[in-house]
Amino acid sequence: MKITVSLSPPPREMQIGVIFAVTGILSLLVAVYKQSEVLAFIGLGLTLWGVLFFLVRPVMYVRGSLLNPASEPLYSTIDRILNDSKYEGRALYVPPYPKRAYLPEHLKGLKETVVFIPAGSDTVPPPIEEMATGKFMTQNPKGILITPPGSDLMDQLEKTARIDFTKTSLEDLCDILPQQILENFQLAKEIEMKAENNQIQLKISDSIYTDLYRDETLKSLKLLGCPLVSAVACAIAKATGKTVSLQKITTSPDAKTVEVSYSLVEAQK
Amino acid sequence: MNFPMSFSDISLWLAVMAIMLLVTSELLTSSTGPLRNLAIEKNRLRLLALALGLGFIITVIMRAFNYT
Numbered sequence: 001m002k003i004t005v006s007l008s009p010p011p012r013e014m015q016i017g018v019i020f021a022v023t024g025i026l027s028l029l030v031a032v033y034k035q036s037e038v039l040a041f042i043g044l045g046l047t048l049w050g051v052l053f054f055l056v057r058p059v060m061y062v063r064g065s066l067l068n069p070a071s072e073p074l075y076s077t078i079d080r081i082l083n084d085s086k087y088e089g090r091a092l093y094v095p096p097y098p099k100r101a102y103l104p105e106h107l108k109g110l111k112e113t114v115v116f117i118p119a120g121s122d123t124v125p126p127p128i129e130e131m132a133t134g135k136f137m138t139q140n141p142k143g144i145l146i147t148p149p150g151s152d153l154m155d156q157l158e159k160t161a162r163i164d165f166t167k168t169s170l171e172d173l174c175d176i177l178p179q180q181i182l183e184n185f186q187l188a189k190e191i192e193m194k195a196e197n198n199q200i201q202l203k204i205s206d207s208i209y210t211d212l213y214r215d216e217t218l219k220s221l222k223l224l225g226c227p228l229v230s231a232v233a234c235a236i237a238k239a240t241g242k243t244v245s246l247q248k249i250t251t252s253p254d255a256k257t258v259e260v261s262y263s264l265v266e267a268q269k
Numbered sequence: 270m271n272f273p274m275s276f277s278d279i280s281l282w283l284a285v286m287a288i289m290l291l292v293t294s295e296l297l298t299s300s301t302g303p304l305r306n307l308a309i310e311k312n313r314l315r316l317l318a319l320a321l322g323l324g325f326i327i328t329v330i331m332r333a334f335n336y337t
Contacts, residue, residue: 032270040273044282052290055317056309183298 021050150230
């Protein structure tokens with residue numbers, strides 16, 4: 001077996017940083033030797049910019065266009081499951097229990113957000129015992145339980161915002177979430193989110209997942225939403241503690257604008 | 270051999286650099302044009318700008334209380 005390891009040269013921003021820092025330090029040394037104020041200013045400036053090149057260089061960035069091909073197989077797999085089982089209900093995002101809440105060992109599975117796709121038009125998720133055991137298929141009501149495509153993205157949004165969504169009101173979430181998605185993750189160009197009564201409207205323009213919506217054959221995409229739409233649904237479920245039903249996803253003809261309508265499902269007594 | 274810059278020179282340099290970096294980081298964060306795709310750690314840039322600004326304030330306080 002032959003293993004080839006290739007060492008890539010240091011990134012260009014690091015090379016520039018080294019050049020700036022070395023020139024700056026040399027300039028500072030000469031400034032002290034010659035007692036030159038101008039050289040000292042130049043040296044300080046160059047050293048700072050050298051350090052800056054090291055500090056602000058990206059840790060790891062990948063092309064956004066790679067995200068769509070990476071997500072497509074997930075939706076194709078869900079499509080296969082749905083086509084095979086003939087389940088056609090609306091997706092229900094079931095809220096998780098707060099991470100710090102005490103739960104007995106057999107109910108630990110309830111700390112993860114899950115999405116329930118019922119066989120028919122049911123709006124009630126399965127009992128917690130069934131969800132806690134990590135079941136895939138449920139019998140009463142009939143349907144499947146899967147991990148939402150945007151659950152990890154929601155975790156990242158929560159981590160970056162340093163906010164526990166379980167302690168956030170829906171109104172605050174409508175302010176925080178678009179800001180986080182736009183400023184920290186740059187996943188879209190424009191986002192509008194508003195809540196009225198039990199309805200939440202979301203409008204996303206030029207999202208990074210636009211290409212996914214261009215594929216008309218993906219049935220599960222219209223059911224669960226792209227990872228971004230799914231992450232918002234998870235966040236709403238977590239903040240309100242109520243089951244969220246994804247009512248409708250409308251896309252513009254060029255698929256650049258996506259409008260999503262969520263509704264909160266009241267627990268049945 | 271002494272360092273050729275006086276305390277007020279360093280204070281001025283810190284202020285100018287802090288302003289430049291703060292303006293840059295604000296423009297980069299709120300930009301919706303091609304600048305928003307600039308792949309750099311914008312939060313670190315802002316932190317560095319704030320650190321320089323803090324450095325300037327410290328020098329001003331030191332001068333106000335005649336520590337130099």
